[in-house]
Amino acid sequence: MNVTWLDLADDTPFGLDNLPYGVFSAGGAPERRIGVPVGDHVLDLTAAAAGTAAAFAPLLTGGVLNPLLAAGPATWRDVRASVTEWLTERRYADQLRPHLVPLAEVTTHLAFDVADYVDFYSSEHHALNAGKIFRPDATELPPNWKHLPIGYHGRAGTVVASGTPVVRPHGQRKPRAADAPSFGPSQRLDIEAEVGFVVGVPSAPGTRVSTADFADHVFGVCLVNDWSARDIQAWEYQPLGPFLGKSFATSVSPWIVPLAALEHARVDGPTQDPEPFEYLRTGEKWGLELAMEVRLNGHLVSSPPFATQYWTAPQQLAHMTINGASLRTGDLFASGTVTGPERDQRGSFLELSWGGREPFELPGGVTRTFLEDGDEVVISATAPGPGGTRIGFGDVRGTVVAG
Ligand SMILES: O=C(O)/C=C/C(=O)CC(=O)CC(=O)O
Ligand SMILES: [Ca+2]
Numbered sequence: 001m002n003v004t005w006l007d008l009a010d011d012t013p014f015g016l017d018n019l020p021y022g023v024f025s026a027g028g029a030p031e032r033r034i035g036v037p038v039g040d041h042v043l044d045l046t047a048a049a050a051g052t053a054a055a056f057a058p059l060l061t062g063g064v065l066n067p068l069l070a071a072g073p074a075t076w077r078d079v080r081a082s083v084t085e086w087l088t089e090r091r092y093a094d095q096l097r098p099h100l101v102p103l104a105e106v107t108t109h110l111a112f113d114v115a116d117y118v119d120f121y122s123s124e125h126h127a128l129n130a131g132k133i134f135r136p137d138a139t140e141l142p143p144n145w146k147h148l149p150i151g152y153h154g155r156a157g158t159v160v161a162s163g164t165p166v167v168r169p170h171g172q173r174k175p176r177a178a179d180a181p182s183f184g185p186s187q188r189l190d191i192e193a194e195v196g197f198v199v200g201v202p203s204a205p206g207t208r209v210s211t212a213d214f215a216d217h218v219f220g221v222c223l224v225n226d227w228s229a230r231d232i233q234a235w236e237y238q239p240l241g242p243f244l245g246k247s248f249a250t251s252v253s254p255w256i257v258p259l260a261a262l263e264h265a266r267v268d269g270p271t272q273d274p275e276p277f278e279y280l281r282t283g284e285k286w287g288l289e290l291a292m293e294v295r296l297n298g299h300l301v302s303s304p305p306f307a308t309q310y311w312t313a314p315q316q317l318a319h320m321t322i323n324g325a326s327l328r329t330g331d332l333f334a335s336g337t338v339t340g341p342e343r344d345q346r347g348s349f350l351e352l353s354w355g356g357r358e359p360f361e362l363p364g365g366v367t368r369t370f371l372e373d374g375d376e377v378v379i380s381a382t383a384p385g386p387g388g389t390r391i392g393f394g395d396v397r398g399t400v401v402a403g
């Protein structure tokens with residue numbers, strides 16, 4: 001744990017070992033600024049850097065993280081080292097104090113312009129559950145599942161900041177028992193608790209990014225809620241995969257936790273059998289011990305353990321580029337729904353209510369299968385930091401409104 005001139009609680013999720021980045025505005029002013037939450041404040045990094053000779057200061061002026069993302073690992077290390085020094089050494093205190101804004105007073109925004117958005121399907125427990133629910137005759141994983149990380153391309157333009165209301169989508173749906181499809185608001189609106197990886201450094205078309213180069217390209221990690229209309233999805237998805245059932249909104253958490261803050265969270269991924277192709281092999285531990293929590297209207301409904309994911313983020317990145325597809329700054333790829341082996345570790349209502357057949361209970365005698373208008377979902381996570389500290393991810397929240 002670092003010593004600091006700030007008054008930080010020992011158990012703060014935003015200590016000096018975390019230092020994630022986001023974009024905020026404050027005080028009724030429209031300007032967007034790059035911020036780093038520390039304790040219960042946000043350091044206005046745009047303003048703090050402007051008062052220094054730091055070479056990276058111009059990267060922080062546009063109200064969006066993309067220039068910093070594009071700058072690459074050497075710059076990322078520089079910025080992190082500088083912020084750490086500023087918050088550690090007392091001689092900076094007078095200069096920085098005016099740039100600390102109470103966290104409770106800031107409005108956070110989408111931190112980066114999303115280039116492309118890819119979503120994977122890398123939890124074995126989720127894939128087994130989804131298979132049994134969507135395809136009752138299929139009790140096994142699809143034959144390709146353990147050979148490649150299955151994914152689909154989502155809609156980057158509808159990735160939204162945490163707090164953005166989610167309008168219940170309309171669409172076609174056809175319950176299995178119905179003879180014909182009908183049109184109307186989704187009656188099976190759901191969440192998917194996921195972890196997102198934000199690409200900083202692009203790659204050239206026609207080249208591949210190896211698993212070993214993961215940290216040269218990926219800047220950091222956020223939380224994702226891949227809102228899903230199960231009835232629309234079930235009717236439309238064969239044979240081309242998810243389309244309108246998932247493209248209406250995908251929410252992301254405000255703070256991007258840099259990979260450097262996750263050193264203590266790194267664990268081996270699960271043993272992979274069969275052994276994957278060479279391009280999917282990794283020499284490094286990139287499982288991540290993130291403890292996720294899903295709350296519905298304030299009540300904890302699930303605690304998905306991210307370390308149980310079968311395919312790791314470097315494998316997903318290598319797979320995404322193995323055909324020569326290039327990366328762009330601001331690409332977001334998500335883990336897929338995170339579901340552990342236990343009932344209370346399921347990352348979707350689809351699974352928690354087993355396809356709507358087994359309503360789950362909330363305090364006060366309330367039950368749910370899928371989301372109702374007015375429901376608020378909050379997904380949060382922490383990871384272990386050095387010396388018993390916790391690395392907080394903040395949260396991604398959204399409230400359903402009638403469509
Ligand atoms: O198994 C299916 O047909 C569908 C599964 C999903 O909806 C999951 C999905 O979007 C990918 C994921 O988040 O794991
Ligand atoms: Ca998903």
Ligand SMILES: [Mg+2]
Pocket residue numbers: 154225226227246247248249250
């Ligand atoms: Mg989505």
